[in-house]
Amino acid sequence: MYHAILDQWEDLRDIWISDSVQVHPRRLYDPVFMANLQGHINYAHAFGMTLIRKINEAKLSDFFPVMTSDSAEKYAVARTLSSTW
Amino acid sequence: MRVTIAEVNDQMPTIFGNNWLHVSEFDYFVENSTKIPAVGRPKPGERELVIGQNVMEIINDGDTIQMGLGGIPKVVVAGLDDKRDLSVLTEMFSIGLHKLVEKEIGTNDRKPFHKGVTIAAFCISDQNVYDFVHENPSCEFYSASYTNNPHFIAQHPNMVAINMALMVDFSCQIASEGLGHQQVSGSGGQLDFMAEAYYSKGGKGITLAYAARTLKDGTLVSAIVPDLPAGTPITVPRTYTK
Numbered sequence: 001m002y003h004a005i006l007d008q009w010e011d012l013r014d015i016w017i018s019d020s021v022q023v024h025p026r027r028l029y030d031p032v033f034m035a036n037l038q039g040h041i042n043y044a045h046a047f048g049m050t051l052i053r054k055i056n057e058a059k060l061s062d063f064f065p066v067m068t069s070d071s072a073e074k075y076a077v078a079r080t081l082s083s084t085w
Numbered sequence: 086m087r088v089t090i091a092e093v094n095d096q097m098p099t100i101f102g103n104n105w106l107h108v109s110e111f112d113y114f115v116e117n118s119t120k121i122p123a124v125g126r127p128k129p130g131e132r133e134l135v136i137g138q139n140v141m142e143i144i145n146d147g148d149t150i151q152m153g154l155g156g157i158p159k160v161v162v163a164g165l166d167d168k169r170d171l172s173v174l175t176e177m178f179s180i181g182l183h184k185l186v187e188k189e190i191g192t193n194d195r196k197p198f199h200k201g202v203t204i205a206a207f208c209i210s211d212q213n214v215y216d217f218v219h220e221n222p223s224c225e226f227y228s229a230s231y232t233n234n235p236h237f238i239a240q241h242p243n244m245v246a247i248n249m250a251l252m253v254d255f256s257c258q259i260a261s262e263g264l265g266h267q268q269v270s271g272s273g274g275q276l277d278f279m280a281e282a283y284y285s286k287g288g289k290g291i292t293l294a295y296a297a298r299t300l301k302d303g304t305l306v307s308a309i310v311p312d313l314p315a316g317t318p319i320t321v322p323r324t325y326t327k
Contacts, residue, residue: 068229068233
């Protein structure tokens with residue numbers, strides 16, 4: 001589904017995609033690809049695995065400071081409020 | 086307007102616990118039959134084995150254990166053969182954890198809740214573990230707001246939390262998310278479990294770290310330092326590590 005959303009990026013604005021644990025290599029984790037989507041699709045993470053190494057190396061990480069125990073409450077709500085929902 | 090879409094994968098293990106959602110909660114379904122990603126770990130080296138051996142000496146029969154990400158926790162799991170009646174309350178069901186149950190080491194009998202059942206929030210592992218948790222009532226998965234709930238964790242006596250760090254300073258502040266202004270991860274469940282192992286009767290918070298690492302230019306840098314580099318996020322404050 002991530003791929004499907006990314007394919008439609010030109011038609012979308014102010015979209016946030018968030019995850020905690022990255023398991024599939026995705027264009028979402030490619031900072032060069034995502035740079036073109038600024039203002040359309042943004043990516044944020046609560047936790048990081050090796051798949052987001054390129055984002056970290058580019059110093060573009062946007063970790064939300066939250067413990068796992070209350071990630072659903074704080075992380076999801078904060079991201080929701082920051083979007084256009 | 087809120088739209089909820091579920092991706093349905095028939096290769097996903099069917100698991101027990103409180104993680105089922107009714108079809109009425111979704112607006113759309115997308116069927117996508119695909120293999121679940123399996124992750125592996127390189128064969129542990131001498132450093133991992135030495136650290137793991139030290140950790141095994143701290144774990145006692147009857148303890149309830151949590152293990153975070155990393156190569157050393159895997160070594161610890163593999164070395165628990167001489168322990169008895171361990172219980173598992175963890176965020177991640179990691180590689181090798183199922184062997185504790187298969188060898189009847191992880192009986193889950195001595196913890197106060199969910200007796201006989203391994204409790205976790207999620208599973209990223211290899212195919213052996215995915216096969217093990219599939220339709221297995223001895224493993225239950227719950228929301229992280231339950232497994233990592235500080236009050237719930239602290240009610241487990243002899244709770245042993247085992248997590249890795251990048252660097253520790255002389256005042257015992259633990260940094261696991263990054264060094265300086267280079268962040269590489271989030272807090273995850275480390276503070277949840279480390280803090281509540283502190284409050285658990287007989288609990289222990291164990292932090293694993295390589296004593297030193299070699300930078301790309303060959304410089305050897307200690308992981309135990311007087312002061313953390315400026316900008317380093319503190320994952321576990323010193324108030325929970327003394």
